[in-house]
Amino acid sequence: MSGIRSPDRRRARAAAVLVGVALVVGGCRAGDTTAPTGRSPAPAPSVRAGGTLTYASGQKLTGFNQHSPASASAFLYNLMTQVWPSTFNSAPDGQRVLNRELLLSAEQTSSSPQTVVYRIDRRAAWSDGDPLDGRDFVYLWRTAYTKGAKDIDGSEIAATAVSAQGVIESVSLSDDDRTVTVVFARPYPDWQSLFALLVPSHIAERVGWNRGFNEFDPAVVVSGGPFRIAGYRPDQDVTLVRNERYWERPANLDAIVIRILPDVGQLLPAMSNREIDLANLTNPSTDLVTQARTVPGLTVAFYELARYDRLHFNFRNDLLAMPEVRRAIALALDRPAILARLNGQLDPAKAKISNSRLYSPGERGYEDTSGGRYDRADPAGARRLLETAGFVRSADGIYARDSARMSFRILQQARVDELIQAQLREVGIEVRIQSSPNVVDAQRRGDFDLTVASRPTGAGGKAGETSQFLTGGAFNLGRYSNPAVDDLISLANSELDEARRQSLYLRADQVMWDDMPTLPLQQAIGVVIHRDTFSNIVPEIAGGLFVSANHWGLR
């Protein structure tokens, strides 16, 4: 679920938000416009029409405009994929596929300047009867994708898609506003991520961007998708009902009720009691999954996420700023043992070590760039590296050089911190566990030496997520900086040819295996739990579930 969260809720919640935002900003292969699937990539086994499904979410809504930072969340993104249409949707493997229910085509007609022409289905309309056309594209361009845009009250528009701001030179309309021609100011490989969750411009221009969608009003939050929002009780539930004015194949279910369950502990009793039918956990705990398997009538299915856990080294620490020290730590760690203790307990078949920083295993483009150097622990190699760098073992077995003792703090995180502590102690590196009331906050402030963090790899669109390896980039937790990596990633982020782009990312990753700014640990896995009476529930690698909700149905 875009939301039910296991322990360390803050971190998990932030991670979930990131997954959602990554979906929004994520893009795809240039030129992949002829994919055969439409809005919902999932195949559709036979299901009955009608019925209500109740979904559990651990997150709350703070508004309905996913493009606004005040409201954006993975939960809202999930929900709105059925309400506000996008030009491209996410397939289960994370790739972008043309939304054929909205568009007849979307073609890149020129690469210099990059030009894309969208042709909108003439039947497309909002649930209040207003046409869904090029004016909605223009509105999104002038608000979300334009820096310094003003709202109706003169205030500055706050939008999440900062990396897309300024990339569009012009948007022109023709063919009765049903053909949209977008000319880019600079090459933008992630163009398929643009015009996601189109906002009803005829309403937004009246109520405003920043505040107009903060409260629920059925006359304001109109739908251009298979479902419309029919009810909302703040902090409690949201009700989606079939949009009878949807011009394409109607949704199978009559309604989807989303109930807010802040405590994951409520989930299984509620499912046993038939109050909840479906949940999607992107950070599942072993206990919960084990219990879920014992509840009759529930299906428990794991899926790979385009996200991985990695150990961050903080370059603010003088010792960790030395590449030999970082590489020694990487050699000392037994990643297969860590995997076995973490995701291996959830689903050994799906548990995988990630050996790339820019792609996740299971994601198209994934390649092991490590050269096999860190496949298993090499304590002797780690000690050699340290001794070559001038470190000697002191009486207590911990390495030191001059007055610098090999002793680091690791942020307390369930299950993994003690494993790392024990493994590094074996080679003469001391690790002290540092508790923090808010791990994500401590990571952002750089208040750590070592920490394990999880981030998406941006399946379907890399540019937004690559900044974590750029000098001064967002989420560059350890302050890593290498101009060669900056250049390679920047080149890749503006490369329209997918093969060349992928090659540039892989070269950057190879450089990073030498630099070791982070050590990838394990690919994240999610779990979908649903009642057996429902079918066609297909999660996607980026963690979303709702994009195929119009296909969900009773067996």
Place this chain on the structure above:
Amino acid sequence: MGTAVGALILRRVAVSVPLLLLTSLLVFVLVANAGDPLADLRAQPDVAPEVIDAQRRALHLDEPVLARYGRWLASAVQGDLGTSIAGRDVAGLLWQRMQVTLRMIVLAVALAIGLGLAFGVVGAVRHYSRLDHSLTFLSYVALSLPVFWLAGLLKEFLAVRLNRLVGRQVLFTVGDADPNLTGPLLERLGNYLGHLALPTLALMAAPIAVFGRYVRASMLDALSADYVRTAEAKGASRPRVVVHHALRNALAPFATLVALNFAHLFAGAVIVERVFGWQGMGQMLLDGVRAADPNVVSAWLLVTATTVHLVNLLADVAYGWLDPRVRVG
């Protein structure tokens, strides 16, 4: 008596107001320093620093904590409790949540008083009987069970099994009512009660035991007192002796006990709401603390502390009414 009660109220208010101010200051400062309210916003990959700065200014997070407290207090005394970090009107939020929580607490208190009195009186009148031993045993079980555990047991062994047995949803484990509840009044009422039953049961179990034990002990004292024996000797009926003479005397300190337990019930409600997914004041407090939102937590404190003070005051007044010796004193 009127003057004495008035003086009592004035004395209580004179003590309560500075206490509330001090507590609110302490809580505001603690929460304001508990974390970064914009952490979630910062955690989003594509949010410009200008957006974060604008939000900081809008929420006055760029000002010193004491200045923010002063601003909050000045507005609060005028009835404006400000907005939450998420931009919601705190007074409106509080009112909405209070209706949810009070529904549970008021019912739990009423039932606990009634059942506690009944069990206590029965236990005293038929002390050391099999019934008394059973009630004593059940009381200790209720006192020993942590609320969250009892709530879990009720869900698993009462709700799920009972619903299976009767083949329909009678008891619910999530929320205070079904979403989009429509239909005949009786059906809606049944739905509300079905949601209310388990949380109320979980919340009132311990107070029933406390009240029952207290009333039993007080009644045993009263029943062995001289004035009760005198009443019996004068030919008063057993029910009249128990209710009119013994129980009335036992009730005076009981009023104080109920008032003290009222505060405990608020604390218990935090846990019960969490376990049953109720969006009441307890959940509001947790959300406020998690979001490091001093406006929300301070408003919560203001209302709950004022309520507890008021209930205590009422208990003192009731004590005076029930026990003439206190009035004279």
